Amino acid sequence: MVRGRICSLSVRDVRFPTSLGGHGSDAMHTDPDYSAAYVVLETDAEDGLKGYGITFTLGKGTEVVVCAVNALAHHVLNKDLGDIVGDFRGFYRQLTSDGQLRWIGPEKGVVHLATAAILNAVWDLWAKQEGKDPRTLLSCIDFRYITDVLTEEEAYEILQKGQVGKKEREGQMLMHGYPAYTTSCAWLGYSDDTLKQLCTEALKAGWTRPAVGSSLLSLSCVNMDPWTSEGLPLDKWFKVKVGADLQDDVRRCRLIRNMIGPEKTLMMDANQRWDVPEAVKWMSQLAEFKPLWIEEPTSPDDILGHAAISKALAPLGIGVATGEQCHNRVIFKQLLQAKALQFLQIDSCRLGSVNENLSVLLMAKKFEIPVCPHAGGVGLCELVQHLIIFDFISVSASLQNRMCEYVDHLHEHFRYPVIIKKASYMPPKDAGYSTEMKEESVKKHQYPDGEVWKKLLAAQEN
Numbered sequence: 176m177v178r179g180r181i182c183s184l185s186v187r188d189v190r191f192p193t194s195l196g197g198h199g200s201d202a203m204h205t206d207p208d209y210s211a212a213y214v215v216l217e218t219d220a221e222d223g224l225k226g227y228g229i230t231f232t233l234g235k236g237t238e239v240v241v242c243a244v245n246a247l248a249h250h251v252l253n254k255d256l257g258d259i260v261g262d263f264r265g266f267y268r269q270l271t272s273d274g275q276l277r278w279i280g281p282e283k284g285v286v287h288l289a290t291a292a293i294l295n296a297v298w299d300l301w302a303k304q305e306g307k308d309p310r311t312l313l314s315c316i317d318f319r320y321i322t323d324v325l326t327e328e329e330a331y332e333i334l335q336k337g338q339v340g341k342k343e344r345e346g347q348m349l350m351h352g353y354p355a356y357t358t359s360c361a362w363l364g365y366s367d368d369t370l371k372q373l374c375t376e377a378l379k380a381g382w383t384r385p386a387v388g389s390s391l392l393s394l395s396c397v398n399m400d401p402w403t404s405e406g407l408p409l410d411k412w413f414k415v416k417v418g419a420d421l422q423d424d425v426r427r428c429r430l431i432r433n434m435i436g437p438e439k440t441l442m443m444d445a446n447q448r449w450d451v452p453e454a455v456k457w458m459s460q461l462a463e464f465k466p467l468w469i470e471e472p473t474s475p476d477d478i479l480g481h482a483a484i485s486k487a488l489a490p491l492g493i494g495v496a497t498g499e500q501c502h503n504r505v506i507f508k509q510l511l512q513a514k515a516l517q518f519l520q521i522d523s524c525r526l527g528s529v530n531e532n533l534s535v536l537l538m539a540k541k542f543e544i545p546v547c548p549h550a551g552g553v554g555l556c557e558l559v560q561h562l563i564i565f566d567f568i569s570v571s572a573s574l575q576n577r578m579c580e581y582v583d584h585l586h587e588h589f590r591y592p593v594i595i596k597k598a599s600y601m602p603p604k605d606a607g608y609s610t611e612m613k614e615e616s617v618k619k620h621q622y623p624d625g626e627v628w629k630k631l632l633a634a635q636e637n
């Protein structure tokens with residue numbers, strides 16, 4: 176039973192000074208402070224349950240997202256949760272189609288990040304109250320703009336097919352978890368020594384995954400089982416940041432490749448640094464290190480550019496991955512239609528929450544493109560684990576060429592942090608969307624008045 180009327184929405188600007196250690200840095204975002212606009216919804220129900228939602232930001236500008244959340248708040252306040260989720264598609268559309276606010280979107284940029292934060296909080300609250308069946312899930316999706324590739328009936332058929340073997344897959348997840356890869360060793364701002372040290376530690380800690388070969392062609396015909404009969408993963412997967420300086424990239428990729436060995440899987444991430452011809456040329460020079468994919472080689476808006484890069488790099492066995500800055504389901508639709516990506520990276524805080532991510536998971540299934548979510552940021556691992564485990568159990572029913580990103584930062588600030596075992600995400604056991612932060616962490620890191628920022632800002636002034 177869904178209960179309660181939303182009687183309060185608060186939003187706070189929470190920032191972690193990760194730039195001080197170079198954590199999270201890449202060729203375009205050289206000094207990110209992993210941050211979040213953090214929304215808390217309260218209801219008048221006696222259960223006292225609250226909904227927590229975040230959207231991820233890099234520091235400056237979080238105050239703008241906070242403003243956008245406040246601008247959208249009137250759509251949520253004084254609404255019955257039952258009315259919201261009873262017509263979730265309509266409610267999603269109400270937020271994304273606000274007659275005035277949509278002018279500063281629509282369904283993209285700050286206003287869409289704010290939508291994600293609010294809706295993530297709604298999902299957290301709803302998930303704590305009750306379970307969902309396929310028809311209910313579909314009723315949350317706004318199919319507007321995507322019915323040319325996926326209708327509600329087709330989506331229903333996918334979910335119905337996903338019922339077959341669901342129990343076994345649930346068991347598999349509970350036993351082994353969902354395969355993960357790590358980006359934490361090789362942020363661009365790390366020195367070679369740090370990179371070596373973190374890579375050594377990660378190898379020791381068992382960041383292991385099955386060998387899948389180094390070429391896309393071989394990938395597409397290998398039906399791999401990611402674990403040995405003892406339930407141990409087999410291969411090692413690492414992602415390295417590239418794109419700022421070719422000679423640096425060659426040196427760093429050589430270093431990592433030598434450490435992980437020739438058979439293991441390496442991914443590269445350029446974070447939109449290049450023009451299309453530059454991407455092809457640069458990656459041709461890094462091809463000797465056998466990357467499985469190049470991530471965000473160019474502007475996230477350039478669908479045909481991604482298609483051209485995909486075509487040019489296919490003979491080198493390098494795929495294209497993208498999605499972490501993909502505005503919405505429409506761009507994903509076109510990336511899929513244009514064969515512009517071989518690995519699709521959903522992001523739980525950039526798209527319009529679970530509602531829009533569901534539509535993208537279903538489109539990816541239709542196009543048979545593996546989903547490998549983005550999770551480099553604060554709280555993204557906590558959220559996206561729910562989406563990708565759902566994808567495996569109910570949509571894709573496959574682990575082939577799939578893994579979910581993991582970064583080893585800031586989990587200690589969450590009340591229900593992810594649990595990683597043997598390089599796999601173990602299914603979350605607590606009800607909700609794992610979005611609640613520890614109140615003491617929020618207070619300390621609130622910008623600019625939290626203890627951490629007071630000290631840092633005072634030091635900057637001196």
Ligand SMILES: C[C@H](O)[C@@H](O)CC(=O)C(=O)O
Pocket residue numbers: 198199200201204207233358444446499549550551552580
């Ligand atoms: C700025 C972020 O850390 C970004 O580099 C994350 C990313 O691209 C990834 O995790 O992938």
Ligand SMILES: [Mg+2]
Pocket residue numbers: 444446470471499549551
């Ligand atoms: Mg990336």
